[in-house]
Amino acid sequence: MDDGEREKALLTALTTEHYALQTSRAGTIAEATGRATIFLSVLSAALIGLGFVATNDKVVRPYLAAVLPTLVIIGVLTFLRLVETTVENSLDLRRIQRIRAYYHHRFAAEHDFFADAVIADDAMSTAWNLVGTTPGRWEFMLTTAALVGAVNAVLTGLGIALVAAAAGSGGVLTVLVGVLVAVVAFGVQFVYIVRKSAGRRA
Structure with a gap:
């Protein structure tokens, strides 16, 4: 295989990979939306059910x-x-940005096509900047995972508060315990998001 054929084969492979990665991204976004929707739907159904039984202390x-x-x-x-x-x-x-950077270096010549995809020292930060996102740990607060984590934290705090109330704790203490548990639960989940993401950036 000469250089021209090799170049053509590589370009075909990269184009196919580019399409596959775009499809994969769309799939992850759709799955995240679907899973969050299912969870929030179950939560809504539980709250509706609570409305029906709230007046019956035995239930x-x-x-x-x-x-x-x-x-x-x-x-x-x-x-x-x-x-x-x-x-x-x-x-x-x-x-995807690595593939686009190859397009720029190999084919753009004096044009600025794909120039925004040129890989810098921090490739992940460069990639996220291209879609209008400022890289940083606090950016993870805006993810769907953080949203569900916040709901989990509230539910956990509520559960602990109810247990404390059933054990005879005062109203103020019960609220404080519930809030503290909720804050800690959210903090643990947020740290997990950051560490998991940082560990897979290479």
Whole structure:
């Protein structure tokens, strides 16, 4: 195979890979949206059910005892998968930008086509800048995973507050315990998002 044929074969492979990565990104976004929608739909159904049993003291406690752990489990599983889709999306974006950078170096010549894809020292930051996102750990607060993590934290804090109230704790103490647990739960999940994402940037 001469250089011309090799170049043509490489370009064909890169074009195919580019399309596959774009499809993969679309798939991760669709999956994240679908999973978050399912979780929030289950949460909404649980709240509607709570409205029906809230006036019956004999039913409301068993209902909450069954529903809250279920919601937390579903929420945690949803959160873990959303973190994975966030990482997968980031890696796909970086790989796409590497292909676009090749297009620029090999074919653009004096034109500025694909010039924004030239890889800098921090390839991941460059990739995210191209889609209008400022790289940084606080940017993860805006992800779907962080949204679900916040709901999980509230549910966890609520569950602990109800347990504290059932144990005879005062109203103020119960609220403080619930808020503290919720804040800690969200912090743990946020740290997990950041570490998981940082560990897969290479």
